[in-house]
Amino acid sequence: MKVAVPESATEVKGAVQINPQEDIYLLSFLTDEKTAVGVAEDLRPEKPLRTRNQDLPSPTELFGHLGLAEPQNEKGVRWAGVCPPCVGDSRRSEVQWIEVHLLELDAGTTRVYMQAY
Template identity: 45%
Template sequence: MTRTNSLTNRITSAVVTVLLGLSAAACTDSSSGTPKACSGGPVWVEGQGSTEAAGFMRVQTPTSATDVKGAVQSGFQDTTYLISFTAPTADAETFIADLRPEEALRANTPRDSKTYTTITPWSHLGLPEPETEQRVRTASVCPPCIKDERRATVQSITIFIQDIGDGRARVYLKAF
């Protein structure tokens, strides 16, 4: 029985992965590989950026932060908030520690930038996908799970931090 359930889970997972891939491919311009608008799919909310994303996540970017970018995407079921900035590595690490990740940041194995797709692309902000970059560490946090009352309405925050050299780091946060 366990073997049957395992096979069923693998098949279900494969089907979902294929469907998500097809959905993402349908929303990509085949000539340039950049995301395009799809009817009925997620849409970027005009006029909402880093201020709204930081407000939703209840974070304050470090005073040393530069190149702060953000966006809000209204999706099928959830609204997704993106915020990214660069800062001295020490300030970025302090900022990340305040999010109280459930696990230590771990090295991210870069994915192929030519084939990697996502429904909420960082390219909307003119940034590369952190999953495709070198020297990136990642973690996640579920604020309600760790009883972080400051962020009780935030379901999940995915964290990426990239060493960009010269003692600086780029922080990427994606939350819903």
């Protein structure tokens, strides 16, 4: 993913799901809201963070492996997705897609969820 975890982050968790066609990389951490938004914006998504439609079923069950609820099932979660090669982000040329979810837990604390393949 080549994402720098902020020095102030806590509860940093990550994993790789090895698959025959493409591996899935997972990363999650807690940080403040401003830093979380900065991490999301650094991915260069074509659309800004937006609230997920709660009626969508969860396409995967990945973050449970890290002891976390799936972000797409959380109320109020914001997300963005980006194709690094499509936006010319050479820093992340080894992944085809990165999805970031931000979940505000309380005033000042936000959980960042990232998934890439």
